[in-house]
Amino acid sequence: MPFDRTEKSLLTVSDLHAWYGESKALHGMHFDVNQGELVSLIGRNGAGKTTTLRAIMGIVGKRKGSIRFQGTELIGKRTFEIARAGIAYCPEERAIFASLNVLENLTLPPILQPGGMSDEALMDAFPNLRARRRSGGAKLSGGEQQMLAIARILRTGSRFLLLDEPSEGLAPVIVKEIGMQILRLKEQGFTILLVEQNLQFARLVADRHVVVENGQVVDTLSNEALSADIDRVKTYLGV
Numbered sequence: 001m002p003f004d005r006t007e008k009s010l011l012t013v014s015d016l017h018a019w020y021g022e023s024k025a026l027h028g029m030h031f032d033v034n035q036g037e038l039v040s041l042i043g044r045n046g047a048g049k050t051t052t053l054r055a056i057m058g059i060v061g062k063r064k065g066s067i068r069f070q071g072t073e074l075i076g077k078r079t080f081e082i083a084r085a086g087i088a089y090c091p092e093e094r095a096i097f098a099s100l101n102v103l104e105n106l107t108l109p110p111i112l113q114p115g116g117m118s119d120e121a122l123m124d125a126f127p128n129l130r131a132r133r134r135s136g137g138a139k140l141s142g143g144e145q146q147m148l149a150i151a152r153i154l155r156t157g158s159r160f161l162l163l164d165e166p167s168e169g170l171a172p173v174i175v176k177e178i179g180m181q182i183l184r185l186k187e188q189g190f191t192i193l194l195v196e197q198n199l200q201f202a203r204l205v206a207d208r209h210v211v212v213e214n215g216q217v218v219d220t221l222s223n224e225a226l227s228a229d230i231d232r233v234k235t236y237l238g239v
């Protein structure tokens, strides 16, 4: 599948293969993410979207191929080295510690790069979290947990964010709010690779969409092209 290689490319994934034990999940992925861009990975359940994020972070069983970030090869590097290189990962399960409150959850990850957002700036960006700052993780709504999961990685100073299905399981009004927050991050210059099942959400925030099928990229569309060809894209997703 042809794909864009431009001067602005921040992340370049080439011929990426990944395994869980003996089971192969990625079969030669190719795509780029440019500086300041928001790219969505879309596709059916089990297509390999989450595995792509996990492979970038080095948390699959085995990976082969090439993942270049700011010109540095990530294959062969360990997860903590990848995080230190400036990539932050917000997993689908959100991973909020139930027994810690909002502030404790927020301040748990280390600051890895200069320029991360301060606790105050994060509370300004996510006012719901300010109101709930002393509430335990278990008491938060799904939307609040998602906001906390995103806020937590913004403290680290990483400017490249991997977000796995931030809209999952949330009411439409909350999905919209999360979408607005993600758009604000894009305006602030963050580069984002997003996994999404919710096409409406992906269309709201993404510049470009990479369609994944059976562990491979089968199409790449600009947001405008996706809107113009929505029926074909829906067949990819089986909706």
Ligand SMILES: Nc1ncnc2c1ncn2[C@@H]1O[C@H](COP(=O)(O)OP(=O)(O)OP(=O)(O)O)[C@@H](O)[C@H]1O
Pocket: 020, 023, 024, 025, 043, 044, 045, 046, 047, 048, 049, 050, 051, 052, 197
């Ligand atoms: N921990 C694991 N161990 C073994 N196989 C796995 C594991 N996680 C995912 N897989 C398999 O890898 C393939 C890709 O799964 P992946 O989770 O990346 O898909 P996805 O596109 O993110 O879909 P979903 O939204 O359902 O998670 C699937 O066949 C899945 O069953």
